[in-house]
Amino acid sequence: MKKTRVVHLLIALLLALSLLPAAAPAQAQAAPAVPEGEFVPGELVIGFDASVKVVMGQATALAGSVDAQVVKVFDQTAVISFDPAADVTAVAARLAGQPGVRFVEPNYVRRLPEQLLTSAEPFQLKEVDRKLPNKQKLTVEELLSMRTVKRTGGKVQVIPTYPNDEFENWGNSWIGHDIIWPEKKMSPVVCVIDTGVDINHPDLKGRAINGYDFVNDDKIADDHYGHGTHVAGTIAAKANNGMGPAGISNGKVLAVKVLSDQGWGTSADIAAGIRYCANNKAVKVLNLSLGGSEGSAVEYDALHLAVNQGKFVAMAAGNASTSEMHYPAAFASPLSVPPVGSVDDGGANTIHEGMVSVGAIASEETWVDMDGNGIDDDGEYFEGCAAYFSNYGAWVEIVAPGEDIFSTIPVSYPSVLGQYMMGSDAAYLNGTSMATPHVAAAAARVWSLDKKLTNADVEGILMDSGRPVILAVDPNVVDPTVGSSDSGYLGEMPFCWPFADVPFTAAEDMENAVELDLAAAMGRGALTVFPYDAVTGLPLAGAQVAAVDAVTNKVMDIAAVEPPFYTFPAVDLINLPVGPYNARVKAKGYTAGWQPAAMDLFATPGVFESNSAEHFLVIPPAGDFQVVSQWDWWNFFDELDSYLWLPDATPFIVGPEKYDGIMYPNNPYSEVGAMWEFPFARYQRFDEEDLQTWEVLSIKRAGAKVKLPGDYQVLFTDNGDGTLLNQWIKVTAWFNGKVIGGVVRDFTADACDPLLTEAWWHAGTVNGKTFTAVDACGTDAIWPYIIP
Template identity: 30%
Template sequence: MKHVVRIASMVLVLFMLAATGWSGQAATGDPGNFMPNQLIIGFRPGLSNARIKRIVTRMGGRILGRVNMPRVKARLVRMPASTQEEIDANIAAVKKTAAAYKGKILYVEKNGIERAFRSIGDSNILSQSADPQLADQWGYYDTGANTIPLPSRRAPTVAVVDTGVDYNHPDLRGRVIKGRDFVNGDRDPMDDNGHGTHCAGIIAANPANGFGISGISWKSKILAVKVIGSDGWGTTFDVVQGIIYAARKAGVKVISLSLGGEDSPTKKAAVQYAVVTRKRLIVAAAGNSDTNSTTSSYPAAYAIDFPGQVLAVAAHGKDHCRASFSNYGNWISISAPGVDILSTVPPNQIRNLAGTPSNSGYGEWSGTSMATPFVAGAAAVLWAEHPRWTNTMIGDQLIDHSTKSFDPLNRDGTCWPADGSTFGRLNLPAAMEAGDPATCGFGVVAGTAMDAESGEPLAGATVYTKSGRRITGRDVVPWWGQLTDPDNQSLLTEGPGLFTITASPGGSDQDLHVVKKGYARPVFHDIPVPADCTSVNVGVLPVPPNRGRYFVTITWTEPNPTVAAYDLLAYLPDSQYIGWLDWLGANAYYNLGETTAYPWARYFWDSYSTTSILRSQAESIRLVKTLPGQTAIFVNDWQNKAGSTLWSTSGIQVFIYKWSGGGLKLVQQFSPAPGSGEFWYIADISGNKLTIRDFLTDTRPGSGS
């Protein structure tokens, strides 16, 4: 009967606490470090649910939630309390009860508060528009995501356990799987804070959809799990439920946690269940407290207990120095971009600095919260490439092949603390390849794909290299791209429409295909693909919309118009010129032509009169119909005029498309023959007959002199 007396005394204590007049209402605003009226009690896993309920009832508590794991059955219990003393008394009473039940109660803890690790006061809201913003994603390039092969396999789902995700955001539409909302107790994880949507965009925003940004894992979907409310905080128990829920979902291999709080046996058990029992990889934010302490950095700090299975992520800026807010220390696994990171936010939910709703759908935020999804997305990309690898293999690969050797983090006490830490920054290409560059076996084919009619990047087009019947590499043309050294990630060049195909294997001449719906589908032959991790640049590749009889484009590489400047012209059979008639001197003028009526030809822009990077080094003419007689196609070097010898050094070349077999086909691509002259006579067109002339002359075609 001794244990009965102890139980009775426990019940008496709890009833006395209830008599203090505490209202029992849910806390509003920020509750501090824990929920005042809730405890988490861990029971031995062999106990039945009915037995657990009887024990809790005898203690005067009420079960609010439950999570069953292999090593513990955790129960969220409501216990009346309003002061710290009463909470401590509750915990002490439960511990006494635990002694009476001889191991049936494993532990008791407060239901702590978990916070989203976004740095406060650094939001820069950007307006949503149709203008793609990949060029503003410095973190995307910093991780090397722009140089890896375009994934051909579906990547695993990444669970974003956070404030929910705005699944209606246009850059996330079709990418989000609706999971549970543990804050409101429903199945609608809509984001009412913005934090989770921002993290989700970094991982899996729709790539190459013509606007917005691109996520790092092109083939992943996001499982949205809401455990944090609109104020940016949630409870330990809700986070535990979110981790367990995500770990049990089919298809999920990576769990991204841009949040944290104090150490908790329940939270640790949930992490252990996820990474040991369910074999998931947890990627967690190290925290924004500017400290090497792990006090408020769990679950990230569980990287100490589960190395390679839990990754603790610090944040760095564009200079690769520690972000001023980022936690640090030898318990960190890896660093990733975390300052001024552009990503998706829920339109109309985020308020600007004036406190009014913003119509934006994108924002630049900072925090280890932003660094974490870069690593989570990279893990998904790596897992897609190696689907049989374990979570530890994926985690170790990212850690071991982070940037340590050629550009290590500067631990001089100012950039990063000189604390003996050895972690590096995220380097996705190194993790993907992890080989000796001298024997890596692949090469990078870079180039610029241009809409030949508008002079804009051919964004969204697929480009791929092919050796025989085998596709060796793919990419999608961005609005703005960068070419970086595959070995050390140093920037080689950047610009509009710049694609980079990682072709593997290399070491042979291959064909380059450009494909976009509604456009011609040219094939560029005999591209010499290297095999030593170096790159070859094929220059600007103009691709016209798939209409018209002929389409002619010239491009050149000399950027200075005072050195070389060209006009593309067509001389029609009726003695009319289409193009810019520079030889008329002060009376020079455009003759743009017309495609829906006579003369059935159109000159699209003047390269000298534009601020566009691509249009300033290219010109195009379309022939919708051919008039009876002969049309001459030629180029005028109006800068150097008679006797010009700049043709061989300016990089100029011509691309001629001709309608055949139901579409425009690239039939000629060449540079001027050796010689000198003001004009490059390219070809004559007469009906369906194309006659290549290719010679330099000081006599203007059609002028007779």
């Protein structure tokens, strides 16, 4: 099981702290004792209503009444400190109900969700599914070899399609960042409320800026732990510099330190940090990868301010593998109850719109024993399941990659993670803390396209565009509230994601949760196409392929076909607004400028479309009259043979086989005119499966003159099979490198009923330099000349 692949960060911390040099602590903050309970002994947080005009004066008076002193004041909030041995509950009771006091509560301890550091062999992305023929996948090496054509300063450049660090974090491609990464519209600032950020990290310099340190009360939010820097890298690390990952957002992060260098903080400091970000006009998104088990009024009120200031807030759901609510993330759900004394005390949660709670997806497929028989049967392995540590339940709204996430850690000064990783500038970490910045960065990207969106709009877009989570459970689960800690399940996990099926209840039901899809949220899709030489069947090296908006006729992206070639000569056309597209091809020695190569392509939200025959761009060498026929690649075991028939004259053509009635001895028309079979270019490449489903006919010139006598009839047969002709077939006619006509057999049209019952189709007529389509859907009366 996956639990064996990680070590608790607590062990890592103990080891790292033991390795810190003696001088290192002097460069960081003094290390106070970490509270063992859920709140800081001897401290209370007091919230005042708007009638209190001088908070410091009122707080001082109240503190004096219980032999305490004021240690912090912000907005309508004060923190008082007294004897740590005193009964916090009793002191709070004495202060509650005093004039102007809205709430009194403990200063709750917030810790980083118990993250887990990956082992020495974390998951690394090696291939990406593009739904290719024969279930092939494209490797990262193939993806990094792809090329895109860009025009910069009047010059045409051929550059890599993807940054060299795009696939370092598998989460990027999982959420569709590889589709949208070239988008130049700038994302707004994301506030990282955490342990601070190493703003001088080479991968973050210029992308991360100091905000405030609420732990040490200064303006330098250094990160001597490492967690905040890791979060910041997922959001905003520089792309294409070969260091760490490529950040998901192209904007900046603002570092706000609310957690100590030991990875813990207080609800008061976190609330102060939230308010700081809420009041910053440049900030649109807040990232909170922290939390605890108790809801806090001071945090709720701070989030109330942030939401009402129009900020979007992403919060980690926690790493206890439980359905119990984790705060402040649970406040993103309308199922949560506003804390006593908060602005919504006694009423409904009014702040859940514009905030999301984030669960974590596992990096590899998971076995869920759905029939409970202890055997890993077919259909029981799923991708996109809960990471074994992730919290879950009806209150968790969106899930994102959170296991084996590769990102930046501090290098400018000593840090806990830096010491453990022995000076590395990046590390693999696990946690809902790592999932949350994927969502925060996605929100920033969505906002970059339309600055008029509200935070509720952004949440709606992320939720509506997300993929439904996979619902699957093991019936042997004993306690549905304890996740991977349960003793009953027999597979790798008690669920992929749970739903209300016994023994799970509505409290654990994830039916309404979605999986983050950034590209879909931005209304972007992509096309993967495969350019080939129609005669040789080899990759069309040197060609360029353009994605052209079928409505506006605008070129949206251009890819270059360059070696090395692997399984397929694939090129990606990316960051395409959703809608219909045509593909054009330009290749020296093949086309006379740009020529249409494919119609009816469609950029689907969040998807690399690649699994239709239209995505195979089959281009013949320039010269003479040529007809290329294509059919669906999944019929590679069947042959669709193409013929050229001249009933009334001797044609000036060259063909490898003259039709002489031997193949079809019962055909009464075999003695009429002359028929030649098309030469074809198809190669057995995968276990004798013919993956190149096309044929090519060339009508040669009569001497030096372009003279083609008579009307040549373009015919197709599936050799009596009767099924292949009832599939998609495309015919394209070329003359001297230009497309002059074509026809697609639309077997789905009403006019094509009933389907062909015989094995011939008359597609069109060739005469001179023209091609005329005859029949778009086939007919039983296939022969144009009837013999008495």
